[in-house]
Amino acid sequence: MSDGVSLRDADFDYESQAPMSMTEAAYEALREEILTGRIPGDTLWSDREIAQRMNLSRTPIREAIQRLAAEGLVEVKPRRGTRVLPLRTDDVREIHQIAKALELEAALLLSGRDDRNIRDVEQAVTDMELALEREDRDAWVQADSRFHQAIVDNCGNRRLADLYQGHRALTDRARYFSLHLRPLPVRSAEEHRAMYEAIAARDTRRLSQLYHDHWNRTTEELLELVRRHADVMPIKASPREETK
Amino acid sequence: MSDGVSLRDADFDYESQAPMSMTEAAYEALREEILTGRIPGDTLWSDREIAQRMNLSRTPIREAIQRLAAEGLVEVKPRRGTRVLPLRTDDVREIHQIAKALELEAALLLSGRDDRNIRDVEQAVTDMELALEREDRDAWVQADSRFHQAIVDNCGNRRLADLYQGHRALTDRARYFSLHLRPLPVRSAEEHRAMYEAIAARDTRRLSQLYHDHWNRTTEELLELVRRHADVMPIKASPREETK
DNA sequence: ACACACCATCTGACATGCCAGATGTAATGT
DNA sequence: ACATTACATCTGGCATGTCAGATGGTGTGT
Known part of the structure; x- marks a missing residue:
């Protein structure tokens, strides 16, 4: 997921067999990257950047980011970017x-x-x-x-x-x-x-x-x-x- | 807040003195209405409806709803509506x-x-x-x-x-x-x-x-x-x- | 009278455009 | 050489348009 390839290809949740929303997919992909440390702490993102990398629009990315922020993994600074919180x-x-x-x-x-x-x-x-x-x-x-x-x-x-x-x-x-x-x-x-x-x-x-x-x-x-x-x-x- | 008057008038968080985002304002207004029971359980909403009532666009409303969903106050059913979870x-x-x-x-x-x-x-x-x-x-x-x-x-x-x-x-x-x-x-x-x-x-x-x-x-x-x-x-x- | 197919209408999901504020940088004044 | 200012550029916040799926009412056939 870190290779910049479209997330659209993975449009299904194979485990639950339910169709997964783009927001959900983006959320899980980002979360995975943070947990494994592929995205190091203190990294600054912009939603556009992520959206482009995942070949999605900004809307689902923004929603995914907000979920991550609620979980305490990232912090979103208005007009600055989204920061991965260091541990x-x-x-x-x-x-x-x-x-x-x-x-x-x-x-x-x-x-x-x-x-x-x-x-x-x-x-x-x-x-x-x-x-x-x-x-x-x-x-x-x-x-x-x-x-x-x-x-x-x-x-x-x-x-x-x-x-x-x-x-x-x-x-x-x-x-x-x-x-x-x-x-x-x-x-x-x-x-x-x-x-x-x-x-x-x-x-x-x-x-x-x-x-x-x-x-x-x-x-x-x-x-x-x-x-x-x-x-x-x-x-x-x-x-x-x-x-x- | 339940009177359908624009939320834009309350654009500031008087307690923290920080400017409050529309998302934040909508979130708090909705949460308040649910907690006090002004919106009874099992009520079905559409984001457009709320957006119009608060004189906002659908985007901040959607984001507020997702926060409420994460907290367990509402449940969003794709293409059905957003339901206030009864207790x-x-x-x-x-x-x-x-x-x-x-x-x-x-x-x-x-x-x-x-x-x-x-x-x-x-x-x-x-x-x-x-x-x-x-x-x-x-x-x-x-x-x-x-x-x-x-x-x-x-x-x-x-x-x-x-x-x-x-x-x-x-x-x-x-x-x-x-x-x-x-x-x-x-x-x-x-x-x-x-x-x-x-x-x-x-x-x-x-x-x-x-x-x-x-x-x-x-x-x-x-x-x-x-x-x-x-x-x-x-x-x-x-x-x-x-x-x- | 009833089962069923059809379709207008409503919904959330997603894409995209515009805006104001924050930033970094280059131009300017001293 | 250095502080200051002007501005192009970037960001997230928000508005809005499009789309497909779900729903419910209507009309048709039996």
């Missing part, structure tokens, strides 16, 4: 705190449901452990993703799931570059198993504790990686916060 | 669960800060108690609002505050009509005092407990009101969930 260490902390809050609530809800479905969650934990044995990082990451997704998807609160999903762009962006830099997540696997068991046992107090511990540790681990690999990371240390 | 009891539950999760995290963060500022929080609690003595419902609601706002604003996580703020449209919509129907919130005032004290004492465990209790009770109380005043409420009982 700072403080942002990583904030983003993770939000994700923790949403997912913990989901986990609590899930654990309290009578008709709960925790098969997917358990399966994800098992897969994680298997991946760990094989030292298969990609499989581990995938299972990890499924674990968190399963909890949110089955919590019974669709809005919460949607909100979490939308927020995911941010956590994913932060996590994207750490995948192959971090040590084998032995500790993390244990924690996931523990979280699953707390859900199964409906132990809300333990669940809260585990969640706080897990996310706090994950955050600090990521930030430590950022510090050590500042050169290749798209995440920058926070200069003392300019207000907006 | 159902399940929605109220979902919305409150999310608000609880976000605000609890904020409260935990606030209580853990070294340089925390909990003056505003305490002041709000005091005001609430005073309003209760005078049986001044409006003052109580205002203080209640300030209480929650103060916690979120001072938690040190701007993104969380923004997210909470955006979500607020939904909780406010649910709460709007209950203001003068509910009994005097004696219990609530006590709970707010307890929450403040838990924050001051950095008692995270108690804080979690209090939050869950408070929000669960508030939710059920509101739903009970809905049941008893179904005729005048914009919130309808949930028919067993049609999936989208």
